[in-house]
Amino acid sequence: xxxxxxxxxxxxxxxxxxxxxxxxxxxxxxxxxxxxxxxxxxxxxxxxxxxxxxxxxxxxxxxxxxxxxxxxxxxxxxxxxxxxxxxxxxxxxxxxxxxxxxxxxxxxxxxxxxxxxxxxxxxxxxxxxxxxxxxxxxxxxxxxxxxxxxxxxxxxxxxxxxxxxxxxxxxxxxxxxxxxxxxxxxxxxxxxxxxxxxxxxxxxxxxxxxxxxxxxxxxxxxxxxxxxxxxxxxxxxxxxxxxxxxxxxxxxxx
Amino acid sequence: xxxxxxxxxxxxxxxxxxxxxxxxxxxxxxxxxxxxxxxxxxxxxxxxxxxxxxxxxxxxxxxxxxxxxxxxxxxxxxxxxxxxxxxxxxxxxxxxxxxxxxxxxxxxxxxxxxxxxxxxxxxxxxxxxxxxxxxxxxxxxxxxxxxxxxxxxxxxxxxxxxxxxxxxxxxxxxxxxxxxxxxxxxxxxxxxxxxxxxxxxxxxxxxxxxxxxxxxxxxxxxxxxxxxxxxxxxxxxxxxxxxxxxxxxxxxxxxxxxxxxxxxxxxxxxxxxxxxxxxxxxxxxxxxxxxxxxxxxxxxxxxxxxxxxxxxxxxxxxxxxxxxxxxxxxxxxxxxxxxxxxxxxxxxxxxxxxxxxxxxxxxxxxxxxxxxxxxxxxxxxxxxxxxxxxxxxxxxxxxxxxxxxxxxxxxxxxxxxxxxxxxxxxxxxxxxxxxxxxxxxxxxxxxxxxxxxxx
Numbered sequence: 001x002x003x004x005x006x007x008x009x010x011x012x013x014x015x016x017x018x019x020x021x022x023x024x025x026x027x028x029x030x031x032x033x034x035x036x037x038x039x040x041x042x043x044x045x046x047x048x049x050x051x052x053x054x055x056x057x058x059x060x061x062x063x064x065x066x067x068x069x070x071x072x073x074x075x076x077x078x079x080x081x082x083x084x085x086x087x088x089x090x091x092x093x094x095x096x097x098x099x100x101x102x103x104x105x106x107x108x109x110x111x112x113x114x115x116x117x118x119x120x121x122x123x124x125x126x127x128x129x130x131x132x133x134x135x136x137x138x139x140x141x142x143x144x145x146x147x148x149x150x151x152x153x154x155x156x157x158x159x160x161x162x163x164x165x166x167x168x169x170x171x172x173x174x175x176x177x178x179x180x181x182x183x184x185x186x187x188x189x190x191x192x193x194x195x196x197x198x199x200x201x202x203x204x205x206x207x208x209x210x211x212x213x214x215x216x217x218x219x220x221x222x223x224x225x226x227x228x229x230x231x232x233x234x235x236x237x238x239x240x241x242x243x244x245x246x247x248x249x250x251x252x253x254x
Numbered sequence: 255x256x257x258x259x260x261x262x263x264x265x266x267x268x269x270x271x272x273x274x275x276x277x278x279x280x281x282x283x284x285x286x287x288x289x290x291x292x293x294x295x296x297x298x299x300x301x302x303x304x305x306x307x308x309x310x311x312x313x314x315x316x317x318x319x320x321x322x323x324x325x326x327x328x329x330x331x332x333x334x335x336x337x338x339x340x341x342x343x344x345x346x347x348x349x350x351x352x353x354x355x356x357x358x359x360x361x362x363x364x365x366x367x368x369x370x371x372x373x374x375x376x377x378x379x380x381x382x383x384x385x386x387x388x389x390x391x392x393x394x395x396x397x398x399x400x401x402x403x404x405x406x407x408x409x410x411x412x413x414x415x416x417x418x419x420x421x422x423x424x425x426x427x428x429x430x431x432x433x434x435x436x437x438x439x440x441x442x443x444x445x446x447x448x449x450x451x452x453x454x455x456x457x458x459x460x461x462x463x464x465x466x467x468x469x470x471x472x473x474x475x476x477x478x479x480x481x482x483x484x485x486x487x488x489x490x491x492x493x494x495x496x497x498x499x500x501x502x503x504x505x506x507x508x509x510x511x512x513x514x515x516x517x518x519x520x521x522x523x524x525x526x527x528x529x530x531x532x533x534x535x536x537x538x539x540x541x542x543x544x545x546x547x548x549x550x551x552x553x554x555x556x557x558x559x560x561x562x563x564x565x566x567x568x569x570x571x572x573x574x575x576x577x578x579x580x581x582x583x584x585x586x587x588x589x590x591x592x593x594x595x596x597x598x599x600x601x602x603x604x605x606x607x608x609x610x611x612x613x614x615x616x617x618x619x620x621x622x623x624x625x626x627x628x629x630x631x632x633x634x635x636x637x638x639x640x641x642x643x644x645x646x647x648x649x650x651x652x653x654x655x656x657x658x659x660x661x662x663x664x665x666x667x668x669x670x671x672x673x674x675x676x677x678x679x680x681x682x683x684x685x686x687x688x689x690x691x692x693x694x695x696x697x698x699x700x701x702x703x704x705x706x707x708x709x
Contacts, residue, residue, distance in 0.1 A: 059645055066645040086674035087708040090311055091349070099488040099512045106311070106349065107437065110412035110420070110429045116515040117567045118641070166515045224570070243400050244452045249413070250483065251403060251447060253351055253360065
């Protein structure tokens, strides 16, 4: 009897294992816990082993248009953003190590600690140019499903897991098929809408022997300062080994 | 010239040693996954890589300064310090950087043309034109190992979270925040930086020469430091142990805690002993009945200097910063009284008693720069700043208050960006102190207006 039970258990284990491996991930997405959905979406927004990209940032406030070009080096939750154009801001840097941020300005040698909320340009905060770790920073709840721009999406309600986040609440639309965040509403703790963002994924990068979509554009609409639209275009995405020294304040070029 | 010669020798050495500048091999796991979107494979020849390895920025500054000179005992009739009322500056500040593989080279040569005009003192009505050519900073750094870096050069090493003063820094008392237009003169440092883990950094630092710093009445002494940095999930901290040859021992620490996305809490403090700073002491042998003496040399009691601060960013943009500075090394009420009396006596002797002019000059030199960053023990700083107002304007207002003598500085900064290259700036200071108070004993006010153009 024991031998039969043991044999049945082994067969059941093998069948389950085969079914788990053979079913494609998108088909399972309905069953994926919100945390896992977020982890997938984070990967497509830079939270990966080591990556470098250029952000062309444009902020339009009414008739005024302002531009910045930023080189971002990111590894996990650490990132270094260096302004490379226009000349008036060239050499300025924002270093983000987990939740710690510093601003470095040429000529002023002392790095200044800043908070993630401090404004970068237009509707973009300093926290927006870095990679995201929503899976680590927020408690997620799957609230409904909606179609956004013709694409079925999970709608997640994200509440800050601690006080240590740029936004208190985020309503996040994640594509069911691609498992990438396509829209986000950023809210205050009382539910007031601060700004909205939509995301495009025109790049793809290799990840664990597969190819995953990678962010190519983010459009932020400020709901507090009306008529302000900030666009971040991601180009020259480059997976590379970024050493610890790249994020070290003692070694940064100033 | 000496610096330039040293630099040329290094440059030749670098040229010969270019073989060292080979790229560090990537780790196998990543080398297998190098991938670039929208770009061709890199051409690896030296000349095609050079533009990516060389970085050049040229800043040109034109600015004028107005200074309302205070007539005080520190600077009787402006004859002692001879502070000009008007200054006009034209500065060229090229920054050159070259990075290749394991080598990193930086050079910051400077040209400063300056026009000065005096309206007070013996130089009243005088004008002067000066030119100054120098290398403010340079650096040669070699990556010995992916986690180990060695460097030598003329640097301005700054760290710590506080706004006005970083007590844990044994090398630089001035961090440049009060007048960001003026560059802090570099000093010569040898450094070894080891990063055993992402979170930890260990630095050995030797300050080998005064470089462009002026120590006035204090003599430069070589200083050695061991610095340990830690960066955690929502905070960072540092420990700095240092020893000055024949002088001060210091234990410094600093830390920042990102309490939330809006609130930063920080501290920066220092324990020191054997300071060679000057203090006023009663002295019967002096015609002023007091003198400035380095009374703490060989005094093994530790004194503390601590900054506690918090900054909060409001939802609509501005950041409020509040700091308290406790400076145990500062003068007590009795010492301050003696200090101002000594200064008054020296000032009167300087103008009226010819036989005491030399002693008066030395005494005023020591009182002008006694070797401590702040004279008294308790200070408060309130700052409000907002950057990127309509993406073109940065504003900052600070109130620095000496709690012990009630003097203060109201300080403001404005930056306004025009087009892609130009930055207009205005920096103003208003001092509220009197003759026998700390803030206001040299100037009543100052205003700097200028333009920076970056190529």
